[in-house]
Amino acid sequence: MLRAAFAILAKDVRIEARTKESLASALVLGVLLVVVFSIAHDAPPDEAPRLAPAVVWVTFIFTGLLGVQRSFVIEREHEALAGVLVAPVDPAALYVGKLLGNVLLLGVMQAIIVPLVAVLLHVDLVPVLPALVLVLLLGNLGFASLATLFAAVTVRARAREVMLPVLLLPLLVPVLVGGVKATQAVLAGGLAAAGEPLAVLAAFDVIFTTAGVLLFEQVVRD
Amino acid sequence: MRLVDALLPWLAGVLVLAALWLIFVVVPTEAQMGIIQRIFYVHVPCAWAAYAGFFVVAGASAAYLWTGRPGADRLAVAGAEVGVLFCTLVLITGPIWARPIWGVWWTWDPRLTMTVILWSIYAGYLLLRGFAGEEEAVARWAAVLGIVGVLAIPVIRVSVRLLQGIHPAVLTTREGGSGLGDPTMRLTLYVASLAVLALAVWLMRVRVRIAALAGEVTALRRTVDAREGAVA
Amino acid sequence: MSAPPIAARGLRREWGGRAVLAGVDLRVEGGDVVALRGANGAGKTTLLRVLATLLRASAGELSLFGHDVRAHAADARRRLGWVGHDTACYPDLTGRENLGFHAALHGIRQAAARVGEMLAWAGLEAAADRPLRTYSRGMAQRLALARALLHRPALLLLDEPFSGLDAESAERLAVLLAELRRAGTAVVLSSHDAGRLAGLATRTATLVRGRLEWS
Numbered sequence: 001m002l003r004a005a006f007a008i009l010a011k012d013v014r015i016e017a018r019t020k021e022s023l024a025s026a027l028v029l030g031v032l033l034v035v036v037f038s039i040a041h042d043a044p045p046d047e048a049p050r051l052a053p054a055v056v057w058v059t060f061i062f063t064g065l066l067g068v069q070r071s072f073v074i075e076r077e078h079e080a081l082a083g084v085l086v087a088p089v090d091p092a093a094l095y096v097g098k099l100l101g102n103v104l105l106l107g108v109m110q111a112i113i114v115p116l117v118a119v120l121l122h123v124d125l126v127p128v129l130p131a132l133v134l135v136l137l138l139g140n141l142g143f144a145s146l147a148t149l150f151a152a153v154t155v156r157a158r159a160r161e162v163m164l165p166v167l168l169l170p171l172l173v174p175v176l177v178g179g180v181k182a183t184q185a186v187l188a189g190g191l192a193a194a195g196e197p198l199a200v201l202a203a204f205d206v207i208f209t210t211a212g213v214l215l216f217e218q219v220v221r222d
Numbered sequence: 223m224r225l226v227d228a229l230l231p232w233l234a235g236v237l238v239l240a241a242l243w244l245i246f247v248v249v250p251t252e253a254q255m256g257i258i259q260r261i262f263y264v265h266v267p268c269a270w271a272a273y274a275g276f277f278v279v280a281g282a283s284a285a286y287l288w289t290g291r292p293g294a295d296r297l298a299v300a301g302a303e304v305g306v307l308f309c310t311l312v313l314i315t316g317p318i319w320a321r322p323i324w325g326v327w328w329t330w331d332p333r334l335t336m337t338v339i340l341w342s343i344y345a346g347y348l349l350l351r352g353f354a355g356e357e358e359a360v361a362r363w364a365a366v367l368g369i370v371g372v373l374a375i376p377v378i379r380v381s382v383r384l385l386q387g388i389h390p391a392v393l394t395t396r397e398g399g400s401g402l403g404d405p406t407m408r409l410t411l412y413v414a415s416l417a418v419l420a421l422a423v424w425l426m427r428v429r430v431r432i433a434a435l436a437g438e439v440t441a442l443r444r445t446v447d448a449r450e451g452a453v454a
Numbered sequence: 455m456s457a458p459p460i461a462a463r464g465l466r467r468e469w470g471g472r473a474v475l476a477g478v479d480l481r482v483e484g485g486d487v488v489a490l491r492g493a494n495g496a497g498k499t500t501l502l503r504v505l506a507t508l509l510r511a512s513a514g515e516l517s518l519f520g521h522d523v524r525a526h527a528a529d530a531r532r533r534l535g536w537v538g539h540d541t542a543c544y545p546d547l548t549g550r551e552n553l554g555f556h557a558a559l560h561g562i563r564q565a566a567a568r569v570g571e572m573l574a575w576a577g578l579e580a581a582a583d584r585p586l587r588t589y590s591r592g593m594a595q596r597l598a599l600a601r602a603l604l605h606r607p608a609l610l611l612l613d614e615p616f617s618g619l620d621a622e623s624a625e626r627l628a629v630l631l632a633e634l635r636r637a638g639t640a641v642v643l644s645s646h647d648a649g650r651l652a653g654l655a656t657r658t659a660t661l662v663r664g665r666l667e668w669s
Contacts, residue, residue, distance in 0.1 A: 007558035011551075011555045014547065014551065015544060015546045018547075019546050077545060078542060079540040079541075079542050082538060082542045083542030083543065083601060084559065085507075086506050086508065086535075086542075087531060088527075088528040088532045089528070089559055146370070149370070153354075156355070156357065156359070157354035157355055157363075158354060159354075163349070163354065166349055167346045167349075167350060170342035170374075170378075171343060171370065173378055173381060174378055177381045177382065177385060196384060197384055203377060203380075207373060208370070211373055215370070218362050218365070218366050219362070219363055221510070222358075222509050290512075358469070441472075
């Protein structure tokens with residue numbers, strides 16, 4: 001099972017490395033969102049750091065939606081997914097492979113956007129970097145667990161562009177709230193202060209990764 | 223079942239009349255909040271009916287994924303529509319109640335936030351069913367959403383508690399309102415709840431029947447089309 | 455006696471209240487080449503996709519090599535190869551990478567050697583390291599076949615494999631099918647082109663009103 005999941009992950013990474021389509025659009029959108037939020041708030045330099053957690057998480061969610069949807073669009077071209085479905089591969093392996101790919105994509109994008117936010121909003125990240133990485137990782141996993149499941153649905157639906165955000169945003173509230181609160185706590189006092197929101201993120205990750213593994217077959221097979 | 227279907231609207235009607243009579247004529251005015259408090263007897267039962275609808279969606283969705291029976295799918299849609307209907311009523315009666323008491327139409331209090339998110343999840347469910355297209359698989363996708371939605375409820379509830387509870391005093395007042403001392407008030411609440419529940423069940427059964435009939439019509443139309451195609 | 459490649463009974467598949475497949479019975483042994491005919495929209499693609507386990511039948515039983523497709527899906531698919539209307543490959547990957555991916559999915563040992571072998575068979579060695587999107591239609595079709603044959607399937611399902619092929623590719627395909635028949639592989643293929651199928655098929659069935667009629 002893992003072998004198939006890694007094969008799928010490797011395939012997606014290879015395609016993305018070649019076309020860079022998802023990463024490029026996610027990055028451009030991400031930078032744009034950060035800039036727009038910053039301008040709209042127009043906060044003075046001493047107040048700006050307070051905006052950072054919210055700006056960062058809202059940006060990630062919207063750019064994440066873009067990237068995740070695309071990871072299934074490539075399966076629709078030339079009926080590529082059918083080639084995977086006729087192979088003796090557990091649908092859960094397909095889910096895990098796609099999930100890891102999306103987490104990776106988010107991570108790479110964040111590696112660029114987070115420092116950018118630090119610069120634009122005068123936030124000192126260096127002392128809390130490891131803690132921040134943990135928060136981002138837990139958040140990415142939570143986001144990707146549901147986004148991967150539903151992107152497989154919306155890629156076949158009409159009104160695809162609006163359907164994915166509409167379905168996912170209410171369900172992702174715990175990731176948003178947990179992520180923002182954890183980031184705030186980490187920036188203020190380090191990992192210890194972020195216990196509660198991290199627990200929420202972790203619980204979300206466990207519940208919805210499990211749900212995704214169990215339910216993915218229902219959305220991907222006819 | 224036919225008997226139940228025939229009696230249900232009458233039962234619901236009687237209960238609604240009884241509830242209205244209790245709410246407007248019998249029950250005493252609450253001391254702190256005044257007349258506006260009577261909306262509580264509609265607001266709370268609607269919330270219960272909404273939750274009932276959403277649990278029906280979850281159960282019917284699971285049944286549909288397990289058995290593939292179209293009846294389960296029809297029940298899921300009915301549950302979602304009725305749930306969203308009553309949730310909308312909660313979101314309308316709430317602010318009407320809140321405005322004179324708190325001075326604001328809305329706060330981002332955990333419970334209110336939770337209700338709005340819940341409404342959004344199931345409104346999304348209805349959008350998916352309505353706009354996803356003609357594929358057969360739509361029912362299955364919606365079922366997955368129905369199950370995920372119900373799984374999300376406890377997690378969302380815990381996570382919104384992390385938000386600033388802005389007006390704890392306000393929350394206590396709401397809480398105080400449901401700790402009913404007066405037995406007449408309790409009776410009114412129970413009767414109103416039964417009335418709303420009866421309405422909800424009746425609406426769901428009607429909706430399921432409509433869906434079944436619509437399915438039959440589509441099947442008949444397809445058969446006619448196929449036959450005409452063959453002759454032509 | 456080992457289990458037949460296909461043992462299907464009473465397959466039904468509805469679409470919008472109409473029965474596209476209305477009780478299909480089919481038994482295919484190794485070395486059979488079954489030609490599937492029928493008018494456009496008769497359900498040939500649906501039947502092939504059900505047999506390929508891409509679609510679930512709403513009723514009926516289907517076993518591939520003795521494995522029920524519902525209970526033991528992975529085992530059923532192990533010796534199955536399928537080529538549909540499209541290549542089922544990724545346009546941004548090279549031919550070699552596409553085959554390498556499918557080799558990994560099937561857990562093929564010494565994948566690189568096998569991939570090289572299939573690329574040679576398909577005559578795609580020169581184009582092996584170019585992205586699929588640069589291939590001509592004939593080349594893409596050959597890659598799709600290579601993908602389907604990579605894991606040496608004992609059952610091959612082909613949906614209109616001759617459509618859009620130039621004469622040379624069509625001849626190559628016909629030769630392949632004859633070889634497969636000799637080697638004991640079971641093949642089910644659909645086509646409009648009666649002439650093409652005549653020489654190749656051991657049996658011919660037509661899908662009429664959701665049922666198979668044998669000729």
